[in-house]
Amino acid sequence: MAYIGIIGGSGLYDLMAESKKVDVDTPYGKPSDLIEIGEVNGVEVAFLPRHGKKHTIPPHKVNYRANIWALHDLGVERIIGLNAVGSLREDYKPGDIVIPDQYIDFTKRRELTFYDGPQVYHISEADPFCPEMNELFYQTAKNLKIPVHNTGTYITIEGPRFSTRAESKMFRQFADIIGMTLVPEVGLAGELALCYSVIASITDYDVWSEKPVDAREVMTIMKQNDKKVRDILFNALPRIGKDRKCACSLRLDNAKV
């Protein structure tokens, strides 16, 4: 049984040389691709590329509910999201890793919840990320001498376009990094009481700095950061305990009306 699910983002479409591929169906439709189950450094994981293996699904069309449901259905209790993000501050540099601890939702038209009634749940989103995994990824990156930041507010925009200069300058007032896929992935994981953490790679300075962002450049920097992300995963995965000591599993307590 795979207890750890890994959702690959832009530039990261495979994780294991050998895996069993599973075709999962959910009440919300199909996930982005077949789910690959195999081992990374002796730890069984379930891997799913968010945009599909050939990156054919744009951020606003990802079936986030099917992805999270499918991993949960396979027995996954912890999810690690891998993301490419822009930086909204000078000291968070392209090539650095960020382990976000907060987010802001600027998406516009996504399916955000599993609870559309008649059962009504309102989960607390005060602390959306798993503190255990966040700390582990931060310490692992630090030990590996990878430039890493252990806090960051990730603003999720609807996409697929990048921001205007005015938007980017506004986002700089209240967020540190920017991307298009954290929401609703993080909230949906929370609604199933799963642990969820992100290892984000900074690929650009967004457009508040002089140079406009460009998708090709994002992919190039992601290729350069690929080893850093894999090294963090390889070293951290065996240190993730099976028993969850964090409060993530209690997210539904007192949430039902």
Ligand SMILES: CSC[C@H]1O[C@H](OP(=O)(O)O)[C@H](O)[C@@H]1O
């Ligand atoms: C390829 S540039 C924009 C694209 O990259 C990020 O993807 P992900 O978060 O899945 O790594 C960003 O959110 C956009 O979807």
Ligand SMILES: Nc1ncnc2[nH]cnc12
């Ligand atoms: N600047 C940016 N804006 C939105 N999504 C991104 N993904 C990578 N860089 C980004």
